[in-house]
Amino acid sequence: MYDYLIIGAGICGTLIARDLSRYEAKTVVVDKESDVGNHATLANSAIVHSGHDPLEGTLKAKFAVEGNRLYHTLAKELDIPLRKTGGFLLANRQDDAKGLETLYRRAVANGVDSPSLLDASTAKEREPMLHDDIVAALDLPSTMVTYPWEVAIAAMQNAMKNGAALRLNYEVASIKRTEEGFVVTSADGDSLRTKVVINAAGTFADTIASMVEREVPYRITPSRGEYYVLDKLVDGFVERVLYPLPNNNGKGVLVVPQVHGNILLGPTNTHQTDKENVANHAEDLDKIKRDAARMAKDIPFDMTIRTFAGIRASSTYEDFYIEPSKEVPGFYHVAGIDSPGLTAAPAIAEHVVGKLLKVRESYPKKSSFDPYRRKKKAFHTLSDDEQRRLIEADPAHAYIVCKCERVTAAEVKAAVQGPLGSATVKGVKKRARAGSGLCQGGYCESEVLKVIAEVTGKKPHEIDYYRKNTPILKEETKVKR
Numbered sequence: 212m213y214d215y216l217i218i219g220a221g222i223c224g225t226l227i228a229r230d231l232s233r234y235e236a237k238t239v240v241v242d243k244e245s246d247v248g249n250h251a252t253l254a255n256s257a258i259v260h261s262g263h264d265p266l267e268g269t270l271k272a273k274f275a276v277e278g279n280r281l282y283h284t285l286a287k288e289l290d291i292p293l294r295k296t297g298g299f300l301l302a303n304r305q306d307d308a309k310g311l312e313t314l315y316r317r318a319v320a321n322g323v324d325s326p327s328l329l330d331a332s333t334a335k336e337r338e339p340m341l342h343d344d345i346v347a348a349l350d351l352p353s354t355m356v357t358y359p360w361e362v363a364i365a366a367m368q369n370a371m372k373n374g375a376a377l378r379l380n381y382e383v384a385s386i387k388r389t390e391e392g393f394v395v396t397s398a399d400g401d402s403l404r405t406k407v408v409i410n411a412a413g414t415f416a417d418t419i420a421s422m423v424e425r426e427v428p429y430r431i432t433p434s435r436g437e438y439y440v441l442d443k444l445v446d447g448f449v450e451r452v453l454y455p456l457p458n459n460n461g462k463g464v465l466v467v468p469q470v471h472g473n474i475l476l477g478p479t480n481t482h483q484t485d486k487e488n489v490a491n492h493a494e495d496l497d498k499i500k501r502d503a504a505r506m507a508k509d510i511p512f513d514m515t516i517r518t519f520a521g522i523r524a525s526s527t528y529e530d531f532y533i534e535p536s537k538e539v540p541g542f543y544h545v546a547g548i549d550s551p552g553l554t555a556a557p558a559i560a561e562h563v564v565g566k567l568l569k570v571r572e573s574y575p576k577k578s579s580f581d582p583y584r585r586k587k588k589a590f591h592t593l594s595d596d597e598q599r600r601l602i603e604a605d606p607a608h609a610y611i612v613c614k615c616e617r618v619t620a621a622e623v624k625a626a627v628q629g630p631l632g633s634a635t636v637k638g639v640k641k642r643a644r645a646g647s648g649l650c651q652g653g654y655c656e657s658e659v660l661k662v663i664a665e666v667t668g669k670k671p672h673e674i675d676y677y678r679k680n681t682p683i684l685k686e687e688t689k690v691k692r
């Protein structure tokens with residue numbers, strides 16, 4: 212019997228699990244995917260927003276500002292990348308520059324750190340590639356970017372180190388109430404018993420809630436955001452995240468430097484009924500080109516290495532819906548977590564564990580709780596001596612599998628083996644960056660398959676790309692190595 216069962220191993224579920232693991236309570240996270248952070252937490256802009264644009268008094272405003280500050284602690288404890296880019300919210304000649312003043316006042320009211328209004332020449336001095344038509348900027352220095360799925364992986368690794376359990380490939384198909392709590396059953400027929408259920412199922416939160424509630428207080432209205440990814444050779448094109456003035460359709464298309472030097476351009480905001488379909492659309496991609504070009508000049512779109520899309524779990528409730536069920540004691544909603552959910556997640560986790568579940572009233576603190584998780588430095592960043600020592604210990608360090616990102620076979624092995632390793636091609640990409648570079652896996656995917664096969668004892672055609680039953684190869688060929 213678990214004390215807490217969390218449905219969804221995205222950024223919210225994994226950070227809640229980590230905060231629960233500070234207490235002597237038995238916690239399990241379940242996810243239908245074969246890895247943590249495979250949905251919205253995988254495909255987003257990676258911005259730790261300052262908290263400038265949600266309406267004052269909303270949970271989005273409160274948790275974004277708090278979450279932004281908590282990321283500094285999280286980065287130290289979990290060894291996750293955080294690039295302190297800062298952000299400029301821009302007014303174009305055709306815009307109403309008064310909109311910037313409204314946003315400035317909102318940022319101050321929300322408690323954002325040190326926002327200020329800049330004239331065009333000061334802004335252009337700091338960001339020379341700004342479009343000539345920019346007439347003013349709101350400077351948001353607390354804006355940062357992170358590596359979203361690594362935050363989820365790190366949080367879950369740390370939660371597991373402190374006693375939490377994880378069940379992947381566990382698609383919740385039914386939830387039954389019992390005298391002690393709930394029985395949560397998977398599509399494969401496995402059952403877990405728990406006193407409390409926390410519903411952090413992203414775009415499926417309403418589907419999960421409808422398993423126990425007659426009237427779910429919100430409906431998820433999925434909204435797709437599409438992107439271009441530019442190669443990391445463009446690093447330095449802009450230093451800051453560039454935002455246009457937000458409109459009724461959200462934050463708009465952004466220019467976003469990433470932690471590894473790439474630049475993201477996007478997202479769009481298009482409603483769709485499907486909760487998972489992440490196909491790209493020509494009209495969305497055209498819109499990105501048009502909108503981004505209003506903020507910066509000469510954007511090197513010829514350096515595009517990929518396009519992708521993510522799905523926001525927007526809801527009919529407008530704000531985040533983080534509440535106990537009104538119908539079912541012991542069932543809690545962490546729902547409608549669209550933007551700025553990545554930013555807000557550390558504060559959401561603190562709120563859920565401290566205020567909603569009031570865990571400290573029922574369970575003592577774990578004296579052995581260790582907040583730290585350390586990540587091995589990438590091999591290519593080490594000194595010659597350090598590299599030589601590693602190669603002597605394991606020659607797999609001398610074999611570069613991914614030439615774009617300079618990832619070794621030993622690093623791919625480590626990504627598979629864990630802790631919280633993944634034996635999928637995408638799982639390796641998320642952990643070791645093999646396939647994240649210019650060739651996007653064109654050269655290295657077959658080598659990654661080979662290493663995963665060696666570690667797991669499987670045949671290459673039995674290895675999945677990202678979830679169950681997604682092999683890249685159909686069958687063995689007669690080609691021998």
Ligand SMILES: Cc1cc2nc3c(=O)[nH]c(=O)nc-3n(C[C@H](O)[C@H](O)[C@H](O)COP(=O)(O)OP(=O)(O)OC[C@H]3O[C@@H](n4cnc5c(N)ncnc54)[C@H](O)[C@@H]3O)c2cc1C
Pocket residue numbers: 218219220221222223224241242243244247248249250251252253254255256257258259260381382383384411412413414415419435436437478520521522523524548549550551552553554555
């Ligand atoms: C295009 C886009 C851009 C964004 N940009 C930003 C940004 O720059 N900054 C920011 O702060 N926020 C941003 N966000 C929002 C942020 O990404 C999300 O708020 C956050 O990732 C949500 O995390 P989550 O854990 O709630 O959901 P998810 O990461 O979606 O996790 C939900 C999990 O539930 C699991 N699940 C669903 N159904 C079941 C079931 N039946 N059984 C078991 N498991 C199940 C899923 O597999 C999934 O892993 C963006 C979102 C999108 C889509």
